[in-house]
Amino acid sequence: MSNNHLYLVDGSGYIFRAYHRLPPLTNRKGEPAGAVYGFTTMLWRLVDELHTSDGPTHLAVILDASSHTFRNDMYAEYKAHRPPPPEDLVPQFPVIREATRAFSVPCIETVGLEADDIIACYAKAALAEGWKVTIVSSDKDLMQLIEPGLDMLDTMNNRRLGAEYVQEKFGVTPGQLGDVLALMGDAVDNVPGVPGVGPKTASLLIQEHGNLEAVLAAADTIKKPKLRQSLIDHADAARLSRELVRLACHHPLPEPLEDLALKGIPPAPLRAFLEDQGFKSLLLKVTDGHVIGEPVPPPAPVATDEPAFVHKDYECVVTEEALDRWIAEATAVGTIAIDTETDHIDSMRATLVGVSMAIAPGKACYIPIGHVGDGLLSEVPTQLPREVVLDRLRRLFADPAVLKIGQNLKYDLVVLRRAGVDVTPADDTMILSYDLDAGLRNHGMDDLCKVHLSHDTISFKSICGTGKAQITFDKVPLPQATEYAAEDADVTLRLWRRLKPRLAAEAATQVYETVDRPLVTVVAEMERAGIKVDRAELSRLSAEFATQIAVLEGQVHEAAGGPFTIGSPKQLGEVLFDRMGLKGGRKGKSGVYSTDVTELERLAAEGVPMARLVLEWRQLSKLKSTYTDALQAQINPETGRVHTSFSLAVAQTGRLSSTDPNLQNIPIRTEMGRRIRDAFVAEEGKVLLAADYSQIELRLAAHMADVPQLRAAFANGDDIHSLTAQELFGEVNRDTRGKAKTINFAILYGISSFGLAGRLGTDRIEAQAMIDRYFDRFPGVKTYMADTIAQVRDKGYVTTLFGRKTHLPGIRGKTVGERQSAERQAVNAPIQGTSADIIKRAMVRVGPQLELAGLRTVRMLLQVHDELVFELDPSEVDAASAVIRDVMAGAAEPAVTLSVPLGVEIGTGKSWGAAH
DNA sequence: ATTGCGCCCTA
DNA sequence: GTAGGGCGCAATG
Numbered sequence: 042m043s044n045n046h047l048y049l050v051d052g053s054g055y056i057f058r059a060y061h062r063l064p065p066l067t068n069r070k071g072e073p074a075g076a077v078y079g080f081t082t083m084l085w086r087l088v089d090e091l092h093t094s095d096g097p098t099h100l101a102v103i104l105d106a107s108s109h110t111f112r113n114d115m116y117a118e119y120k121a122h123r124p125p126p127p128e129d130l131v132p133q134f135p136v137i138r139e140a141t142r143a144f145s146v147p148c149i150e151t152v153g154l155e156a157d158d159i160i161a162c163y164a165k166a167a168l169a170e171g172w173k174v175t176i177v178s179s180d181k182d183l184m185q186l187i188e189p190g191l192d193m194l195d196t197m198n199n200r201r202l203g204a205e206y207v208q209e210k211f212g213v214t215p216g217q218l219g220d221v222l223a224l225m226g227d228a229v230d231n232v233p234g235v236p237g238v239g240p241k242t243a244s245l246l247i248q249e250h251g252n253l254e255a256v257l258a259a260a261d262t263i264k265k266p267k268l269r270q271s272l273i274d275h276a277d278a279a280r281l282s283r284e285l286v287r288l289a290c291h292h293p294l295p296e297p298l299e300d301l302a303l304k305g306i307p308p309a310p311l312r313a314f315l316e317d318q319g320f321k322s323l324l325l326k327v328t329d330g331h332v333i334g335e336p337v338p339p340p341a342p343v344a345t346d347e348p349a350f351v352h353k354d355y356e357c358v359v360t361e362e363a364l365d366r367w368i369a370e371a372t373a374v375g376t377i378a379i380d381t382e383t384d385h386i387d388s389m390r391a392t393l394v395g396v397s398m399a400i401a402p403g404k405a406c407y408i409p410i411g412h413v414g415d416g417l418l419s420e421v422p423t424q425l426p427r428e429v430v431l432d433r434l435r436r437l438f439a440d441p442a443v444l445k446i447g448q449n450l451k452y453d454l455v456v457l458r459r460a461g462v463d464v465t466p467a468d469d470t471m472i473l474s475y476d477l478d479a480g481l482r483n484h485g486m487d488d489l490c491k492v493h494l495s496h497d498t499i500s501f502k503s504i505c506g507t508g509k510a511q512i513t514f515d516k517v518p519l520p521q522a523t524e525y526a527a528e529d530a531d532v533t534l535r536l537w538r539r540l541k542p543r544l545a546a547e548a549a550t551q552v553y554e555t556v557d558r559p560l561v562t563v564v565a566e567m568e569r570a571g572i573k574v575d576r577a578e579l580s581r582l583s584a585e586f587a588t589q590i591a592v593l594e595g596q597v598h599e600a601a602g603g604p605f606t607i608g609s610p611k612q613l614g615e616v617l618f619d620r621m622g623l624k625g626g627r628k629g630k631s632g633v634y635s636t637d638v639t640e641l642e643r644l645a646a647e648g649v650p651m652a653r654l655v656l657e658w659r660q661l662s663k664l665k666s667t668y669t670d671a672l673q674a675q676i677n678p679e680t681g682r683v684h685t686s687f688s689l690a691v692a693q694t695g696r697l698s699s700t701d702p703n704l705q706n707i708p709i710r711t712e713m714g715r716r717i718r719d720a721f722v723a724e725e726g727k728v729l730l731a732a733d734y735s736q737i738e739l740r741l742a743a744h745m746a747d748v749p750q751l752r753a754a755f756a757n758g759d760d761i762h763s764l765t766a767q768e769l770f771g772e773v774n775r776d777t778r779g780k781a782k783t784i785n786f787a788i789l790y791g792i793s794s795f796g797l798a799g800r801l802g803t804d805r806i807e808a809q810a811m812i813d814r815y816f817d818r819f820p821g822v823k824t825y826m827a828d829t830i831a832q833v834r835d836k837g838y839v840t841t842l843f844g845r846k847t848h849l850p851g852i853r854g855k856t857v858g859e860r861q862s863a864e865r866q867a868v869n870a871p872i873q874g875t876s877a878d879i880i881k882r883a884m885v886r887v888g889p890q891l892e893l894a895g896l897r898t899v900r901m902l903l904q905v906h907d908e909l910v911f912e913l914d915p916s917e918v919d920a921a922s923a924v925i926r927d928v929m930a931g932a933a934e935p936a937v938t939l940s941v942p943l944g945v946e947i948g949t950g951k952s953w954g955a956a957h
Numbered sequence: 958a959t960t961g962c963g964c965c966c967t968a
Numbered sequence: 969g970t971a972g973g974g975c976g977c978a979a980t981g
Contacts (some may be wrong), residue, residue: 546961629978700974703966738968788969795969869970870970
């Protein structure tokens with residue numbers, strides 16, 4: 042048995058992944074070098090492991106030499122539709138070879154073979170000699186090669202991939218993987234596979250029959266008719282695919298194995314390369330005298346004092362002694378993570394079932410208070426009385442010396458507040474992640490745990506089941522409940538330890554501390570307050586809509602010459618364009634005729650009466666299903682009010698969003714719609730007050746782009762769209778003002794001649810001319826857009842006036858479309874996001890200011906992006922209006938002084954509609 | 958039971 | 969052209 046260990050680096054695969062994962066660095070010469078830098082550090086780490094116990098004794102970098110290979114001779118379409126590599130990656134390919142040579146490491150490429158095949162040839166040869174082999178790649182095709190003595194290394198996650206990984210990911214052995222890959226095909230490489238068969242089905246088929254030929258032989262016994270036919274029809278495609286994914290492993294080796302031996306790295310060529318690229322930090326390491334590849338003391342432990350997630354260290358607290366012990370320890374450490382378990386995902390309908398608490402990584406407990414038996418086998422478990430636990434927690438959770446950390450803490454705040462428990466001071470890991478990494482990922486616990494802790498949390502489904510069989514948490518037996526709940530608190534604490542220190546380092550402190558962190562409590566109170574809806578009125582509207590819908594349905598069916606499902610765009614399209622023979626085109630990729638408003642308006646204008654009827658039907662159906670029916674179902678039986686849930690960490694720009702129900706999209710534009718808004722009413726003896734920022738985003742654009750004419754117009758209270766019309770067209774009338782308004786909005790959305798043309802109904806040339814004229818009259822706008830796009834290209838993110846970041850990884854996307862979309866987002870995000878920051882600051886301040894003014898009846902109920910809705914006693918309307926107006930108008934201060942005033946319009950009434 | 962699509966409501 | 973959520977339909981599992 043040899044002690045040799047061959048590392049084969051899949052160079053091409055690596056740089057593609059590095060390009061998309063790493064920041065867009067440029068080298069000393071201003072050339073793109075992100076992938077080169079990533080490759081260099083990766084190679085450095087590998088080479089540096091020479092002489093370590095499992096490190097490489099031999100190493101080579103394998104690259105693709107040419108695009109035409111034996112697979113093209115087999116199947117001309119192979120890789121035919123692969124998009125060209127990104128333009129700023131192409132120049133980095135040759136530099137990868139330079140980098141490899143700088144390390145004095147062999148770089149192997151052979152015409153007619155793909156890197157994968159060369160790797161396969163070397164791997165087989167080395168295994169035959171009794172060597173160990175590591176393939177540095179995470180390419181699924183290469184996983185076919187895994188066997189005892191050979192595994193793969195994913196350097197991005199520093200993770201070894203062996204047979205268990207293949208089993209986990211594909212459900213089969215590495216030896217069977219080629220058959221699975223053949224069945225599923227590969228869209229990127231244009232391996233056909235079998236239509237209708239994806240990874241799941243392919244894996245199941247191979248698991249059941251053992252191999253591809255057995256699957257094809259048994260095809261006619263397969264139950265699902267679609268799948269059976271597809272396998273029969275495409276058996277040859279499957280066999281061809283099998284050959285395409287097979288790796289060629291018997292070609293002669295371009296360089297003998299022994300020549301791949303890894304020795305110390307001569308420093309001179311490496312230094313020259315690093316200097317040339319301007320990789321200073323790496324250069325320092327060389328000049329410090331550290332010679333790569335020489336034995337080195339083991340590196341400082343990467344992470345941490347933290348234990349793995351060992352659930353047996355979690356305690357289920359069922360005695361007073363244990364409860365007091367945990368509370369004493371929690372008080373002593375002063376920083377704890379908490380989580381509540383309930384019987385409902387809606388925090389306003391949820392009853393507290395238990396509370397978990399982590400006081401150190403790995404050290405957590407679960408305190409059950411509301412568990413019941415399953416109703417059949419198990420008894421109600423022994424637990425501490427609810428009030429005993431709540432009394433003790435009430436003190437701890439309000440203790441100003443103990444920081445409470447939660448993940449999506451708003452949920453817990455609402456549930457606990459309803460149980461009479463306040464939580465302060467508090468941090469929220471979801472919000473921390475949002476303020477640090479908006480645009481990079483979602484901020485749910487599962488994602489954060491995976492990314493930051495490389496750990497998969499116990500899934501709720503695995504504890505409570507799914508679908509019909511799902512049980513509520515109060516029926517989960519205590520041992521499982523403890524594992525799940527305590528782990529959540531444990532994870533939250535560990536996440537906080539990683540995220541919180543990044544705030545200051547990444548300049549996110551201001552947004553977190555002054556805006557989002559205090560907002561959590563404010564929004565929790567808004568959700569708890571809810572808003573009253575007039576159920577009887579909604580019910581009347583539902584009935585009224587129902588009869589009108591029925592009438593319209595009859596008329597539509599008559600016009601169509603027979604019944605069909607009007608709500609089915611597919612059927613409607615077929616009726617209009619096939620049966621009735623109207624002209625119009627297929628649009629969607631699914632081959633369905635477009636029947637949206639623009640299309641139906643067009644038909645109506647051309648004298649098709651049915652189009653108008655369908656539009657009316659659509660409007661009423663929408664209003665009924667989405668609003669009048671749905672809202673009645675959302676009335677909370679306990680409070681008689683509707684309690685939305687505001688999401689604080691969903692929108693990429695910093696806005697809130699609203700769900701269950703969404704109260705940020707209640708109709709207002711049409712007469713019918715306004716009747717729904719009128720069903721939102723004040724409680725008996727109170728009134729609603731709606732306070733809107735007037736044109737806040739345009740004002741912010743005028744400030745941020747520094748446009749003197751627009752600033753002056755806002756200062757004077759002039760009509761902004763008329764001003765724009767005057768500047769662009771030299772005269773103001775209905776038509777020019779309308780166009781100017783459209784263009785003003787287009788600017789906020791990151792203008793494109795294509796989009797503007799679509800909106801204005803002109804051609805692109807004319808739209809572009811208007812944009813040019815706009816830039817000519819308002820040069821600040823052009824500069825703002827150019828600077829913003831330059832910033833996002835450079836840094837990968839844009840910021841609001843208050844420092845909130847939106848990351849836009851799409852700016853380095855593969856296609857021009859993706860990159861242009863990111864540019865528009867980059868232009869819009871600072872404006873939309875600054876507006877979001879401002880109204881959030883107002884929300885945080887308004888409560889205390891009202892309190893200070895002695896106004897005790899005012900409750901904030903809703904936020905709709907530029908509007909706040911309050912409910913209050915009529916006696917306080919005047920005083921409250923003044924406070925609210927001042928707070929909203931001054932919300933940017935003192936952090937930011939705007940060069941335009943912020944206008945606030947206030948109205949009051951018995952209903953939301955009347956308050957506008 | 959879940960998922961993708963087309964459509965439409967808001968700022 | 970920006971940012972959201974939700975409905976019904978139809979095709980999947």
